[in-house]
Amino acid sequence: xxxxxxxxxILITVVILALAFVISVSFQKVFxxxxxxxxxxxxxxxxxxxxxxxxxxxxxxxxxxxxAINYAFTFPYFAFDFITPVNLISAVVMIxxxxxxGALTTKVKRNEEIRLESEKERMRANLLRAVSHDIRTPLTxxxxxxxxxxxxxxxxxxxxxxxxxxxxxDDSVWLVRMVxxxxxxxxxxxxxxxxxxxxxxxxxxxxxxxxKFKKRYPDRKVEVLLPDEVLIIPMDAMLIEQVLVNILExxxxxxxxxxxxxxxxxxxxxxxxxxxxxxxxxxSKEKMQDLFLGYYEHKxxxxxxxxxxxxxxxxxxxxxxxxxxxxxxxxxVPSGGALFRFILRLxxxxxx
Amino acid sequence: MNNKYxxxxxxxxxxxxxxxxxxxxxxxxxxxxxxxxxxxxxxFESYLPDLAILDLGLPDAxxxxxxxxxxKDSLTPVVVLSARTDESDKISALDLGANDYVTKxxxxxxxxxxxxxxxxNTRHCNDEGRLPGGKFVLGEMTIDYDxxxxxxxxxxxxxxxxxxxxxAFLSEHCGKLMTYSAVIxxxxxxxxxxxxxxxxxxxxxxxxxKFGITPAEPKxxxxxxxxxxxxxxxx
Numbered sequence: 001x002x003x004x005x006x007x008x009x010i011l012i013t014v015v016i017l018a019l020a021f022v023i024s025v026s027f028q029k030v031f032x033x034x035x036x037x038x039x040x041x042x043x044x045x046x047x048x049x050x051x052x053x054x055x056x057x058x059x060x061x062x063x064x065x066x067x068a069i070n071y072a073f074t075f076p077y078f079a080f081d082f083i084t085p086v087n088l089i090s091a092v093v094m095i096x097x098x099x100x101x102g103a104l105t106t107k108v109k110r111n112e113e114i115r116l117e118s119e120k121e122r123m124r125a126n127l128l129r130a131v132s133h134d135i136r137t138p139l140t141x142x143x144x145x146x147x148x149x150x151x152x153x154x155x156x157x158x159x160x161x162x163x164x165x166x167x168x169x170d171d172s173v174w175l176v177r178m179v180x181x182x183x184x185x186x187x188x189x190x191x192x193x194x195x196x197x198x199x200x201x202x203x204x205x206x207x208x209x210x211x212k213f214k215k216r217y218p219d220r221k222v223e224v225l226l227p228d229e230v231l232i233i234p235m236d237a238m239l240i241e242q243v244l245v246n247i248l249e250x251x252x253x254x255x256x257x258x259x260x261x262x263x264x265x266x267x268x269x270x271x272x273x274x275x276x277x278x279x280x281x282x283x284s285k286e287k288m289q290d291l292f293l294g295y296y297e298h299k300x301x302x303x304x305x306x307x308x309x310x311x312x313x314x315x316x317x318x319x320x321x322x323x324x325x326x327x328x329x330x331x332x333v334p335s336g337g338a339l340f341r342f343i344l345r346l347x348x349x350x351x352x
Numbered sequence: 353m354n355n356k357y358x359x360x361x362x363x364x365x366x367x368x369x370x371x372x373x374x375x376x377x378x379x380x381x382x383x384x385x386x387x388x389x390x391x392x393x394x395x396f397e398s399y400l401p402d403l404a405i406l407d408l409g410l411p412d413a414x415x416x417x418x419x420x421x422x423x424k425d426s427l428t429p430v431v432v433l434s435a436r437t438d439e440s441d442k443i444s445a446l447d448l449g450a451n452d453y454v455t456k457x458x459x460x461x462x463x464x465x466x467x468x469x470x471x472x473n474t475r476h477c478n479d480e481g482r483l484p485g486g487k488f489v490l491g492e493m494t495i496d497y498d499x500x501x502x503x504x505x506x507x508x509x510x511x512x513x514x515x516x517x518x519x520a521f522l523s524e525h526c527g528k529l530m531t532y533s534a535v536i537x538x539x540x541x542x543x544x545x546x547x548x549x550x551x552x553x554x555x556x557x558x559x560x561x562k563f564g565i566t567p568a569e570p571k572x573x574x575x576x577x578x579x580x581x582x583x584x585x586x587x
Contacts, residue, residue, distance in 0.1 A: 172457070176457055198546060198549070198578070199546060199549070199550045199553070200553075200577070201553040201554065201556070201557050202567075203557050203560065203567045204553065204556075204557075204567075204575040204577060205577065206567035206568075207567035207568075207570045207574075207575060208575060208576070208577045210567060210568055210570075211570065211574075222568070224566070224567060224568040226567065230554055230557040230558065230561075232550060232553070232554070237577045237578050238439070238577060238578060241577060
């Protein structure tokens with residue numbers, strides 16, 4: 001593995017062996033007992049094999065322990081003696097303990113890794129399935145409308161044509177957003193988290209988010225409540241922008257009867273709190289459970305294109321916020337409507 | 353206008369090229385098309401277009417090669433087309449002298465607006481430029497270069513030296529997207545790093561506050577997250 005884990009393992013080995021030695025010496029000096037010292041070292045070897053990677057450290061400490069016992073703690077004192085059968089037996093036992101424990105822990109660790117890997121694989125497969133399902137709907141519209149316009153264009157009224165063109169545009173916009181989300185997920189999900197945080201002024205983030213949102217929903221007004229001072233938050237601005245756009249859009253798509261949409265940001269102690277609140281229908285209990293999970297039951301997935309599932313959108317949000325070391329949550333407001341909230345750590349308040 | 357603007361479209365994907373060309377012709381521009389960097393340079397020399405639309409990923413060479421060639425001795429506006437993923441390419445293209453970029457996929461309205469802004473920008477420089485008396489006017493905002501003072505709807509807006517310098521610099525390049533590093537180099541003469549970008553952003557936030565520009569309704573100064581600022585009439 002890495003240099004660091006090797007250093008850690010060496011440290012563990014040395015510390016445990018030293019401890020065993022110190023305790024043994026004090027046993028011998030204070031109580032004058034020799035008998036339990038072998039057991040003590042056996043335990044030390046067991047501990048080392050358990051906590052380090054692979055066999056090397058366990059076997060090494062078994063050999064060191066045998067030598068130490070042989071040299072310091074058994075008759076003849078301060079001399080090596082490999083002829084006495086007791087000493088030989090304790091040496092063999094020690095090495096067997098090291099090998100067995102090492103084998104066992106290695107196996108357990110490997111199983112754990114395999115389990116994690118397969119869990120990830122399962123999530124990925126779910127995501128893929130959900131995405132393919134979600135992509136088919138808009139593609140059907142685009143393909144069907146375009147084909148109809150090409151083949152039967154002359155029989156269609158201008159209004160009909162217009163409507164088809166509009167749905168082609170709307171659905172391709174939706175696909176664009178889906179692709180953006182997928183790009184972000186693959187960027188983050190591919191093992192090592194790769195987000196590059198840079199200090200970002202809140203005003204600029206919000207202005208950029210609203211511009212994007214307005215482009216897609218020109219008639220939807222967003223009420224904005226920001227702190228008075230200039231707030232600088234370390235973040236990957238492109239990704240956080242995507243989170244906010246996703247949440248706002250989610251409100252527009254899913255919140256029936258919504259008349260107000262509020263974006264609020266405030267500072268609480270050392271974090272910035274972002275809230276998106278609407279006064280629509282709120283979130284149902286079943287949906288609330290796996291809102292951010294990224295996969296959803298297929299029976300729930302609506303077949304009509306009107307209600308596209310944004311399961312992916314919200315799971316992307318959760319992944320991005322998670323990668324920033326923040327938290328995201330959703331709740332229903334007593335007065336009606338849903339509230340999405342996420343927090344980001346503030347490095348400092350900027351005000352020159 | 354009796355003579356049409358000539359626009360050179362450099363894009364290797366035929367669908368996108370014909371889409372852009374159709375769109376431009378429908379809006380009264382004259383279009384010259386090509387799909388490689390080398391032919392672009394040739395066509396640029398022979399037609400002297402008023403503006404070029406440049407895709408960065410060309411089959412024979414990086415689109416930046418064309419940009420470098422053009423910028424050697426010409427101020428012809430260049431609008432770059434880019435995919436979302438090459439963030440750093442965008443910035444290097446802007447720093448090499450591109451006027452603007454449009455991210456694929458784009459809407460026709462977006463591209464046309466950028467083209468208009470880029471063309472307006474060069475006209476600004478040619479004749480309108482700094483108005484008589486050294487004044488710059490954008491909507492309700494006025495900058496008096498000689499007196500180093502700024503006004504909003506007749507009322508003076510008090511800026512610090514640095515804030516004024518930033519605003520004046522952006523106004524001199526009105527319509528063009530200026531990267532952080534370009535602004536920082538001009539104002540502080542430094543290389544852009546995290547702390548200088550932060551300094552710039554805070555100054556900009558203060559300028560916006562003084563002009564009463566809110567994130568909900570941006571005007572005059574627009575920001576491109578992670579890239580830079582643009583002063584303009586509209587988006």
